Amino acid sequence: MKLILILPAIAAAATITASTVVAQAPDTATLTPIVVSATKGPATREMLTQAVTVLSGEDLRRRGITRVSEALREVPGATLVQNGSYGAVTSLFLRGGESRYTKVLIDGVPVNSPGGFFDFSHLTTDNIERIEIVRGPASVVYGADAVSGIVQIFTRKGGAGRQLRAGVRGGSYGSFDVDADVAGGTGPVTFTAGGATHSTDGVLPFNNQYANGTLSTAATFSDADRSSATISARYSAAEFHYPTDFTGAPVDSNAYRTQHRFTVGLDARRQLLRSLEGRLLAGSNEVSDLTEDLTEPPVGASTRSVFRSRARRNTAEGRLTFVGPQKTSVTAGIAYERERERSSSADGLLGGELIPSDAFLAARSNVGYYGELLGEASNVILYTLSGRLDDNSDYERFSTYRLGASLRIIPALRVRAAVSTAFNAPAFNQLRPTLFTTGSPNLDPERSRTAEVGLEARALRDLLRIEANVFRQRFDDLIQFVNGGPPDFKGSFANLAGATANGYEAEAELRPWQGVHARLSYTVVEPRVSRLAPTYEGDQKVGDALIRRPSHSGAASLGYFTGRGGSISVAATYIGKRADLDFAEFPSPTVTLPSSSRVDLSGEQPLVYSDRATISLTGRVENLFDRRYEDVLRFAAPGRAVFVGLRASF
Numbered sequence: 001m002k003l004i005l006i007l008p009a010i011a012a013a014a015t016i017t018a019s020t021v022v023a024q025a026p027d028t029a030t031l032t033p034i035v036v037s038a039t040k041g042p043a044t045r046e047m048l049t050q051a052v053t054v055l056s057g058e059d060l061r062r063r064g065i066t067r068v069s070e071a072l073r074e075v076p077g078a079t080l081v082q083n084g085s086y087g088a089v090t091s092l093f094l095r096g097g098e099s100r101y102t103k104v105l106i107d108g109v110p111v112n113s114p115g116g117f118f119d120f121s122h123l124t125t126d127n128i129e130r131i132e133i134v135r136g137p138a139s140v141v142y143g144a145d146a147v148s149g150i151v152q153i154f155t156r157k158g159g160a161g162r163q164l165r166a167g168v169r170g171g172s173y174g175s176f177d178v179d180a181d182v183a184g185g186t187g188p189v190t191f192t193a194g195g196a197t198h199s200t201d202g203v204l205p206f207n208n209q210y211a212n213g214t215l216s217t218a219a220t221f222s223d224a225d226r227s228s229a230t231i232s233a234r235y236s237a238a239e240f241h242y243p244t245d246f247t248g249a250p251v252d253s254n255a256y257r258t259q260h261r262f263t264v265g266l267d268a269r270r271q272l273l274r275s276l277e278g279r280l281l282a283g284s285n286e287v288s289d290l291t292e293d294l295t296e297p298p299v300g301a302s303t304r305s306v307f308r309s310r311a312r313r314n315t316a317e318g319r320l321t322f323v324g325p326q327k328t329s330v331t332a333g334i335a336y337e338r339e340r341e342r343s344s345s346a347d348g349l350l351g352g353e354l355i356p357s358d359a360f361l362a363a364r365s366n367v368g369y370y371g372e373l374l375g376e377a378s379n380v381i382l383y384t385l386s387g388r389l390d391d392n393s394d395y396e397r398f399s400t401y402r403l404g405a406s407l408r409i410i411p412a413l414r415v416r417a418a419v420s421t422a423f424n425a426p427a428f429n430q431l432r433p434t435l436f437t438t439g440s441p442n443l444d445p446e447r448s449r450t451a452e453v454g455l456e457a458r459a460l461r462d463l464l465r466i467e468a469n470v471f472r473q474r475f476d477d478l479i480q481f482v483n484g485g486p487p488d489f490k491g492s493f494a495n496l497a498g499a500t501a502n503g504y505e506a507e508a509e510l511r512p513w514q515g516v517h518a519r520l521s522y523t524v525v526e527p528r529v530s531r532l533a534p535t536y537e538g539d540q541k542v543g544d545a546l547i548r549r550p551s552h553s554g555a556a557s558l559g560y561f562t563g564r565g566g567s568i569s570v571a572a573t574y575i576g577k578r579a580d581l582d583f584a585e586f587p588s589p590t591v592t593l594p595s596s597s598r599v600d601l602s603g604e605q606p607l608v609y610s611d612r613a614t615i616s617l618t619g620r621v622e623n624l625f626d627r628r629y630e631d632v633l634r635f636a637a638p639g640r641a642v643f644v645g646l647r648a649s650f
Contacts, residue, residue: 037105037152040319040331040372040383047327047374047382049404049418051135051454051469051505052456056158057128063559063569063602064169064620064643066177066198068131068153069120073573074555075133076505076521077149080120081548084248085202086173087210087240090120093160093549095135095471096501096527097148097448098478101424103138105152107218107232108418109265111281112341113311113365115427116145121257122238127181133466137450137472137504138423140388143335143368147448148473148501155218155232158183158190166287169618169645173331173638174201178643181216193217203638207243207253210238234356236261244497247584248634255293256581262286275324279333281317286310303367306354310341321473327382341428345435358435362428382406384418393429397425398445412458422445430479430493438484440493453641461497465509473501474530482539485542499533499546515561522554540586543608545579547590548632565606565614573600580633596629598622604647615648 035043038050051077060071069090072078079093079172092097112118131153138146162184170176181194195215202208214236222228225603239258241252265283272278291307319333340363340491346354370388377383384404391397404418425446433439435639454469484490510518527546545551553576559569574597581588601621608615619642626640 007647008420014450019180021496024047026245035132037597038134038138038141038149038323039200039374040333042371043374046406046408046414046457047384048649049382049384049402049406049416050138050196050461051452051467053135055131055133057125057130057154057252060125060128060131061617061647062561062567062604063571064465064618064645065602066124066126067120067503068125068128068151070622071125071131072120072133072151073521074571075135076507076555077135077503077523077525077553078133079549079553079578080576081631082121082637083632084244085208085210086175086200086636087202087212091548092118092120092151093261094149095473095523095550096525097473097548098424098446098473098546099236099449100145100427101147102151103142103144103146104150105142105150106263106285107153107235107265107283108267109154109263110142110145110282110287110313110337111261111285112145112313113262113287113427114313114341114425115430116147116360116424117427119259120259121240122212122236123153124196124212125515126179126194126196126214126404129154135469136418136452137400137402137420137448140386140420141371141372143337143366143388143390144423144445147422147424147446147475155216155234156183156191156192157218157220157230159212160190161645163647164650167618167642167647169644171639171643173203174318175199175641175643178642186218187502188222189219190510191219192224196297202241203636204250206245206250207255209241210239212238225271227268227270228329229266229405231261231264233264235263245637248636249584249631252293252295255291256290257289259289259290264491270350274318277323279317279319279321282315284312284314285314300426303347303349304345304354307343307345311339311341311343313340316339317575321380323433325406326376327562328373331370331372335370335372337366337368338365339366343528360429360432362432364392366390366392380408382408390423390642392425393444393645395426395443398447414456415433416454416456417451417480418452420450420452421448426479426493433490436490436577438490438492441451442497443479443493446475446477446479446495452475463511467507468504469506470504471502475499475501478532480536482538494533495541496533496536497529498531499528501525501527501546501549515563516559517561518556518558520554520556522552524552524584525549536628539590542591544590547579550576550578550595552595565616566604566608568601568603570599572597575629582633586636591633591634593630597629598627598629599624613648613650615646618645618647619643 033266065536077095082090094102104118135149166180177198179196183192191268199214216234218232220230241256261284268280270278288310317335321331343360345358346356348354369389372386387401400421402420406416452471456467476498478497480496482492505523507521527549529544554574557571561567576595604616606616622641
């Protein structure tokens with residue numbers, strides 16, 4: 001394991017020896033004109049009927065943000081919940097939806113576990129070009145899991161010449177980070193490759209170490225304007241030690257978990273005719289998890305428990321896009337997906353043979369058929385009409401649709417509206433029997449219907465952009481756990497609840513002069529239980545707030561970037577009161593977590609600046625005012641953390 005974690009550092013050290021390099025001007029933009037995650041083809045922002053945020057990877061690295069979860073905290077409607085220290089399970093709640101309702105992709109390859117959940121704790125910003133966040137349902141584009149939004153990570157692409165970047169920093173909690181990447185190209189081939197390691201001792205006094213290593217690469221082969229193919233790969237290995245039990249109490253000196261993830265993708269295009277493009281996508285995501293714990297009971301020998309799991313998701317997709325007049329495009333395609341999950345657990349005496357206690361194996365396949373029409377009417381209305389049918393081996397066929405329009409009232413003012421449906425597939429351990437549950441093979445997918453109206457205005461020659469969105473979301477057939485009875489008391493799952501998450505977002509972005517960028521956003525959303533089946537036996541009541549999702553949240557940031565590589569930025573985030581469960585008591589009562597705020601400060605000062613090389617001193621302070629808060633009850637979040645380092649670009 002230690003060897004695997006050190007691999008990126010070896011790759012980084014080897015890369016730093018490169019000598020042929022070209023300087024690149026920093027990109028301070030956080031929004032790009034073309035978005036590829038919201039529809040089946042690239043579209044300008046004015047064509048979209050969804051709310052979209054695009055984050056620049058270079059901007060995140062300049063600010064010292066190394067984890068994708070930290071970057072997402074500033075996105076409107078996004079709530080990140082981290083179970084304590086660095087490396088702990090980290091969930092995203094988008095627009096008040098469940099944590100399993102956001103689909104995550106790396107270069108077009110889905111990386112969620114079956115059932116939709118994704119742990120952001122090990123996903124770093126290393127060698128990332130940009131992150132696109134689509135807020136609102138997108139099952140019509142991506143199938144299951146995309147109920148309340150999409151987060152897509154894009155690996156940095158190469159270009160003409162060669163560029164080398166490297167960085168090193170250290171700081172609070174024994175943290176140490178090293179990263180490097182190289183990008184370049186010649187003729188029809190461009191490439192990028194990078195490696196990084198991140199480590200920390202953690203915030204708790206014992207057994208809280210965390211280490212993460214990442215390797216990534218991408219290569220593009222192009223033939224003028226007629227065809228291109230991009231192959232990308234990303235590998236990460238992480239090890240997290242945690243002393244806490246399920247109540248948050250630090251009582252365990254040797255529990256840990258590891259994760260290995262390998263994602264590879266292919267994106268190939270071919271211009272078949274002047275107005276007809278063909279596209280082929282394929283990918284694979286494989287993740288292996290290990291959790292191990294040694295216990296020393298008051299009387300008797302020490303014991304050991306081990307849990308292993310491996311999940312794989314393979315995808316293939318082909319589509320044709322016809323581009324016509326009046327910004328019209330018609331896309332039709334078919335997507336195939338195969339999911340597989342294997343897990344096992346074992347217990348035994350330390351030093352003795354482990355005795356298997358449970359084993360689980362499941363697989364399913366899905367075929368999705370879709371069509372999408374984008375067009376313009378009367379030079380002022382842009383519209384989207386799309387539909388999809390998913391045929392899954394685990395549940396009945398499920399159809400989704402999206403109807404949207406964007407109206408240009410004046411050149412600087414646009415109003416958009418959309419109605420969409422989406423669904424989330426049941427997890428394998430909900431459908432099939434496990435050690436503690438009976439199978440529930442007749443579960444229906446969780447489904448949603450969303451109506452949204454948005455406004456976007458620009459003023460002062462695009463120096464000011466204001467956006468506001470109002471949305472109404474209804475979630476039905478929510479899957480709930482059902483307690484079991486004698487003789488084995490095994491539980492089960494059933495579709496027993498409904499919920500709503502209605503609210504609005506407001507965002508303003510200002511660029512008053514060269515190098516200055518300010519952003520302010522605020523979100524109000526009310527995630528509530530709206531319906532319970534007569535057979536429901538849990539503690540929730542109609543009108544109860546959904547846990548760990550605040551009704552109010554906001555973010556503000558201000559950055560200044562000099563023309564010679566220097567920068568300084570400050571960002572503040574606010575999370576309002578939210579409900580949680582106190583697992584230290586039984587039955588677990590609902591409690592209210594207080595509101596919290598955090599301010600982060602970062603800066604970069606060039607020491608060497610020329611056409612051939614830039615070497616800068618970097619600094620970042622997270623939680624500047626050392627606020628004490630908890631994303632999860634009894635799991636303390638990190639306090640003030642100071643990091644200092646060097647960044648070089650040649």
